[in-house]
Amino acid sequence: MSKSLCFFSNTGGDCSHEEKYECLYDLRYDEIDKRCFPGSKSVIEILLLRADLFYQPKMNLRQIFICNGHKQQLLEEFWSSERRKCNVCMTCFGKSSANSATRNINTSQAITIYEHFKLKHSYGTLICNRCRSDLGPFINNEKQELHEARFKWILDIKISDDESDNESSDAGSNFIPSQSSIGSDQSDIKKQQCMALNKFLELCNIRKQVRVTKSYTNLTEQSKRNFLSTTRIMIKSIVGFVALNDTNIVINELFNIDDNKSNIILDDKFLSVMAGIAETYNNATEWSIRRQILSIVASKISYKLIQGFIPGLTLYRFTAARLHAAQFGTGAVVERTSTTIQKFEPEQINHFVDFIISPHICSDMPFGERILKLPNGSELYVPETIRNVIPTRIIQQYYQYCDEMFSGFKTLNSSSLYKILSICKASTRKSFQGLNYFAADGSEPFDCLIEIIQDIYIDRDKKKHLIDNLKRGKQYIKSDFKVHVAKLSTIADHCTTAQTTN
Secondary structure, eight states: OOGGGBTTGGGSSOOTTOOOEEEGGGGTTOOOOGGGSTTOOSHHHHHHHHTTOTTOOOOOGGGOEEEHHHHHHHTOOOOOOSSSBOSSHHHHSOOSSOOBOOEEOOHHHHHHHHHHSOOOSOTTSEEOHHHHHHHGGGOOHHHHHHHHHHTHHHHHHHHOOOOOTTOOOOTTOOOOOOSOHHHHHHHHHHHHHHHHHHHHHHHTTOOOOOOOOSOSTTSOHHHHHHHHHHHHHHHHHHHHHHSSSOHHHHHHHHHTOSOTTOOOOOSHHHHHHHHHHHHHHHHOOSHHHHHHHHHHHHTTSOHHHHHTTSTTOOHHHHHHHHHHHHHHOTTOOOOOOOOOOOOSOHHHHHHHHHHHTSTTTEEEEEEEEEEEEOTTSOEEEEEEEEESSOHHHHHHHHHHHHHHHOTTOOOOOHHHHHHHHHHSOOEEOSOOTTTHHHHHHHHHHHHHHHHHHHHSOOOHHHHHHHHHHHHHHHHHHHTHHHHHOBSSOSSGGGBHHHHHHO
16 A cells, blocks of 8 residues: 555654555544543544644545554543643653643643644643643634634534535645535535434433434444434434333334234233233232243233333343243243252261260250250250360360371361351350369469479570470360370370279
């Protein structure tokens, strides 16, 4: 392709190697986030402003092309933030550092910067508050009015596709009027029609403008989507004006949305049946029942039509009702069987329960009872038990016990064990009547040893180390030692047979 094919080749950058070109005529309906481009109304206007073509006269857009590289360059978005710096501070006003940017440069500021400071491509870039105020005295309102007058043709193209193929793309060419007065009259009538429709949409609080095209099939995919979106809004607004309370029904009959196989007559019988279906649907409390009711009519009428009787019905629920009718039948009641997910084996629970009811952990009390309620409603009275240690210590001992005695056994996690301990309720030992003296006598030697260590003159760290070891030994005798004691053990202190023989 030739080097001059891209209209914006003079804005900088070599585009001779580009292979993808787009016609500006196809960009009429393209959408872009205009927050970074203040005052712009179309992509074509943004491209011209970014290229500093502020006074560009009317062109034949079908003969103007842009390469992919320049399109990305000119449509680059600049978002203001504290980390982004002003593009004008250093380049135009010669400041040593740039301030934080707060806004994007608008059209009048870009014209001033280009003509007074010779800075190119400033439209849409960032500017700080100080530079905005400094640019104020330089802004020429006459230049802004001239720009708006020259760019008026862009608004006309935005709402109409009536462009003369004979228009010259040369900036200095003069417009030659058509020889046919009929064509001129038709053009004026079409403009008046567009203005009337735009006024109607404005009165309906709709910020859309009428779009007219000579060839819908030649539009790009994005342009087709935008064109259809605007057309739907226009049609719905007009129908909503002439049929205020039955907009959806009128649109449904107007465009024959229903399938050809379903010939539905909106008579009194149909309306009464649908009113009953809607009332039953709204009175149902569960979604499964609502789905069964909705499946009666979902496969026979359209989603748009049923929305007129059941406002707020989502497309997902309508589709689910149709699927229910296809799988199980119209209005069929489906009984769901509950499935139980078993996260652990009974052997794991029994193993832990045997451990917590062992004499090492629990002791029976001579008085008191607990009531256990079974699933069938019956009650069992069991003796009150008391645990010698807290739940955290029980779980720690259980893990240590399984590691030493049952190395291959898969235990439950700690959260499940805490749940079992909370269900298998028992009291925690605070004071044992008749055993307090025995416990006090058993711990008295440790207290005596601690007092002896505190009275002797040794290093403070060594003294603390000895006292901590005595406390750990005392705690071990009270808790873990019971778990380690067995009838036969290779450790003499843990073997009850060896201790009794001695």
